[in-house]
Amino acid sequence: MSGNVPGDDSPRGLYFLTDLINTVQDDSPAGAADLQAVVERHGGPPLALTETTAGELRDAAASLVGILELSDEDRAADAINDLLDRYPARPRLVRLPGRPWSLHSRAPHGTEPARWLLSTAALALALWFSERGYCAWGRCAAPGCRNYFIDTGRRSPQRYCSPRCGTRVRVAAHRAQRDQ
Numbered sequence: 001m002s003g004n005v006p007g008d009d010s011p012r013g014l015y016f017l018t019d020l021i022n023t024v025q026d027d028s029p030a031g032a033a034d035l036q037a038v039v040e041r042h043g044g045p046p047l048a049l050t051e052t053t054a055g056e057l058r059d060a061a062a063s064l065v066g067i068l069e070l071s072d073e074d075r076a077a078d079a080i081n082d083l084l085d086r087y088p089a090r091p092r093l094v095r096l097p098g099r100p101w102s103l104h105s106r107a108p109h110g111t112e113p114a115r116w117l118l119s120t121a122a123l124a125l126a127l128w129f130s131e132r133g134y135c136a137w138g139r140c141a142a143p144g145c146r147n148y149f150i151d152t153g154r155r156s157p158q159r160y161c162s163p164r165c166g167t168r169v170r171v172a173a174h175r176a177q178r179d180q
Contacts, residue, residue, distance in 0.1 A: 013124030014150040016042035024058045043096040060114035088125035
């Protein structure tokens with residue numbers, strides 16, 4: 001899981017998205033219970049996943065990696081618009097316990113979990129991209145870390161998924177410099 005921790009001004013839908021993507025890219029395949037736990041942890045609907053629908057959800061999450069790999073704004077906007085065209089969101093205001101009101105993509109009865117995920121991702125990515133005006137996401141630059149993150153910083157672009165990864169890289173660089 002990435003080191004992102006939601007705050008009052010955070011892109012909650014994208015924390016869910018990166019958590020899910022980071023879960024499905026792990027070496028051990030995430031089962032239905034693992035994916036359901038990620039959805040519930042982020043206030044998602046009760047999906048009652050089966051192994052079949054969990055596989056579809058894993059495939060849908062993996063397909064979103066391509067957008068999180070983009071840093072070119074025009075290509076990202078095109079990819080998000082394509083996602084919005086294919087999986088239009090039905091947003092509604094939702095208030096989760098202890099949190100402010102926020103937009104969530106509605107999971108209509110009978111909708112496949114993968115389709116719900118893709119419409120949720122389309123809405124969250126479009127809102128975050130339009131608010132930031134650039135690709136405020138990425139993959140951790142720490143050697144050996146494969147996690148994706150959402151860049152919530154206001155100054156310089158974020159490079160690491162967590163303070164732990166950033167510290168690990170800085171300590172290694174300091175030791176390498178000292179040993180020269």
